[in-house]
Amino acid sequence: MGDPVALFDMDYFFAQCEELRNPGLSDKPVAVCIFTMGEKGAVSSANYVARRLGIRAGMPCSRVKDLSPEAVLIKADPDYYKSVSSRIMNIILKEFEKVEVASIDEAYAEVKDYSEDAISHVKAVKDEILSKVGIKCSVGIGSNKLIAKIACELAKPNGFLVIYDEEIDKVLKGLSPDEIPFIGKSTQRKLREMGVRTVEDAQSIPIEVLQKEFGEKKGLMIYEFLRGIDRRPLNPFRKRKELIKFITLNGRDPHDVVEQIADGILERLGNRAFRRVGVVLIYRGATSSKRKSLATWTSDRDYLISVLKELLDEALSEQPGETPRRVGGFVEDLREVKEKGLMDYL
Ligand code: TTP
Ligand code: MG
Secondary structure, three states: OOOOEEEEEEOOHHHHHHHHHOHHHOOOOEEEEEEOOOOOEEEEEEOHHHHHOOOOOOOEHHHHHHHOOOOEEEEOOHHHHHHHHHHHHHHHHHHOOOEEEEEOOEEEEEOOOOOHHHHHHHHHHHHHHHHHHOOOEEEEEEOOHHHHHHHHHHHOOOOEEEOOHHHHHHHHHOOOHHHOOOOOHHHHHHHHHOOOOOHHHHHOOOHHHHHHHHOHHHHHHHHHHOOOOOOOOOOOOOOOOEEEEEEEOOOOOHHHHHHHHHHHHHHHHOOEEEEEEEEEEEEOOEEEEEEEEEEEEEOOHHHHHHHHHHHHHHHHHOOOOOOOOEEEEEEEOOEEOOOOOOOOOO
């Protein structure tokens, strides 16, 4: 099998971010709620104290208080989680040559080999995330993304696990098909309907039967995943939906770092233009953000700086007398452009 892959997955990420800025929460059940449609919120992340009481991601927020009247329900603050995420991802990106940022709290990194040095380097990055950002994560290492993900799940919380190739079969046989990542809930349900209880049961299904049931491509993928084979390469060019740059002020006036923020964004913009600009201010215990949609896509530096300044003033005026600790700027709604420097990207 190929070079090893490490998966870094932050533990109970949104809830842990809340503990980070409010350490008094750590010994209480914490559930972060996302309100999407109307009032009905769902739990997006729960800390382990809450999980022990049966509180889970996906359940309606209204059920949380039934399970634990002491539970602390917090409204999700995506801009703050993004700012923590970008600090974590920057550490991983600086330490490895090939990284795929897979979600707000997960990144795969290619590891040289299984030598003691290479493995302890991965461990050191986990420790650096904790010492620099204050966030605990779990790390799984294996010869592909699937095995790294399985290792990471087994390591949770705050764990570190390497699954060597010769252990794959034994590890897989100890799992239920529901614990095989990436195969989806409806596939898992169908497998149960086919009488499958263990991965070993599933492995005894001939490939033709899987392909008849799930289609040629997916059937093959399931057949291979059940054997620990995953051909998907690391995809370091996965498009990020936004670019964000944060700066710690250390007493400086936020206006003095706007150009630096714009340049940090433009450096990574490459061949793309943006159509939405935003600013985030991080205070002790609070964040404030502003965003604005532009009439068209642009990558113009002066224009970006002027919009960032305008949004910064708006955001600052919302917390009069308070000094932010960190300030961030971001651009969203990105699209590829053929030529840069033009305003008419429509
Ligand atoms: P996960 O990594 O799946 O969950 P987690 O980090 O909270 O917990 P674990 O320790 O098991 O890794 O997802 C990362 C973040 O994504 C999570 O903190 C909140 C968000 N999220 C949602 O908004 N909705 C969801 O249904 C899930 C599962 C996650
Ligand atoms: Mg996570």
